[in-house]
Amino acid sequence: MRHYLQFKDLSAEEYDYLLGRATLIKKRFKNYEKYTPLFDRTLAMIFEKASTRTRVSFEAGMYQMGGSVVNLTSGDSQLGRAEPIEDSARVISRMVDVVMIRTFEHTKIEAFAAHSRVPVINGLTNEYHPCQILADVFTYIEHRGSIRGKVVAWVGDGNNMANTWLQAADVLGFTLHVSTPSGYEIDAKVAGVSNQACVKVFDNPMDACRGAHLVTTDVWTSMGYEAENEARQKAFADWRVDRDMLAVAQPDVLFMHCLPAHRGEEVDADVIDGPHSVVWDEAENRMHVQKALMEYLLLGRIG
Ligand code: CP
Ligand code: NVA
Numbered sequence: 001m002r003h004y005l006q007f008k009d010l011s012a013e014e015y016d017y018l019l020g021r022a023t024l025i026k027k028r029f030k031n032y033e034k035y036t037p038l039f040d041r042t043l044a045m046i047f048e049k050a051s052t053r054t055r056v057s058f059e060a061g062m063y064q065m066g067g068s069v070v071n072l073t074s075g076d077s078q079l080g081r082a083e084p085i086e087d088s089a090r091v092i093s094r095m096v097d098v099v100m101i102r103t104f105e106h107t108k109i110e111a112f113a114a115h116s117r118v119p120v121i122n123g124l125t126n127e128y129h130p131c132q133i134l135a136d137v138f139t140y141i142e143h144r145g146s147i148r149g150k151v152v153a154w155v156g157d158g159n160n161m162a163n164t165w166l167q168a169a170d171v172l173g174f175t176l177h178v179s180t181p182s183g184y185e186i187d188a189k190v191a192g193v194s195n196q197a198c199v200k201v202f203d204n205p206m207d208a209c210r211g212a213h214l215v216t217t218d219v220w221t222s223m224g225y226e227a228e229n230e231a232r233q234k235a236f237a238d239w240r241v242d243r244d245m246l247a248v249a250q251p252d253v254l255f256m257h258c259l260p261a262h263r264g265e266e267v268d269a270d271v272i273d274g275p276h277s278v279v280w281d282e283a284e285n286r287m288h289v290q291k292a293l294m295e296y297l298l299l300g301r302i303g
Helices: 012-030 053-064 085-092 106-114 130-144 160-172 205-209 226-235 243-247 279-299
Strands: 042-047 068-073 098-102 120-122 151-155 175-179 199-201 214-217 254-257
Touching: 012 130, 012 160, 012 279, 042 053, 053 068, 053 098, 053 279, 085 106, 098 106, 098 279, 106 120, 120 130, 120 279, 130 160, 130 254, 130 279, 151 160, 151 205, 160 175, 175 205, 205 243, 254 279
Parallel strands: 042 068, 042 098, 098 120, 151 175, 151 214, 175 199, 214 254
Antiparallel strands: none
16 A cells, blocks of 8 residues: 655656556546546545645546545544544544645645555645646646756745755756745755755755746635735745746746736746746646556555
8 A cells, every 4th residue: 555645755767657647637637538446435635734736636536436425624624623643544444545635734634644554645734736747747848848957946935835846856857946035945854855966956046947948826824824924925025926037047948836826926927927837737636646646555556
């Protein structure tokens, strides 16, 4: 049994396979071809934080594959009334076939996984967001071909997305340019990447974007950090992705944002709504890659 808690839980070779499956699964979906290999299987989703994309993509994806879904939140389950996470894992995993969790500390999802009889998928923790980067890499490849050897520029917070991009750079063989305000750097220990060759750190976000094939950012204040919002607004003021940053990147640079976005904060409207942006494909692709991921975790390799 395999869990998917961090991007580095799968190898480059497994990503090749998985992204190939995602391409096929997406094509079938677009052609209205029924594909229901998860008939009779149940996904439990546990949300301790808000979500639009993760909820809809997992729920719609599971139904499309013939399965069903149970949705739990801290507010409407015993999870919010201090039932130990280990006990919740033991019980829930006796009744369903796969569990997706969105929570705060990564240690919580690790504790759940350690006591689960079924695969556990990370739908975002404070530290990582692997399903999102899976969709982002898939989207890059769809538009531009292989990401190996390319340069991805991360502008903004050294958060869950940034950590996961760094793991992806290490596993898939591209370079991550990172520019964060001081005090918000990526913590290499948390990111868990020892290969320093895959990351280059820049004080100035313009320098990070220079020559990049993909420029990407995220909110300045992630879920769970709302108390820091005012300080962050000040600290991040020079890290808004604008047209000037895209102008120093590759002429065919792509712009991505995991969404939700705040136009005029971390990104200007003419960037996210402009010709380089692929954010809507990126959001849609969450569903296709997660269908491939659930297929892989539950059924192994097909054919
Ligand atoms: N990108 C992402 O995970 O979106 P949601 O918070 O809406 O799920
Ligand atoms: N970094 C953001 C991503 C939201 C999808 C957060 O954790 O809130």
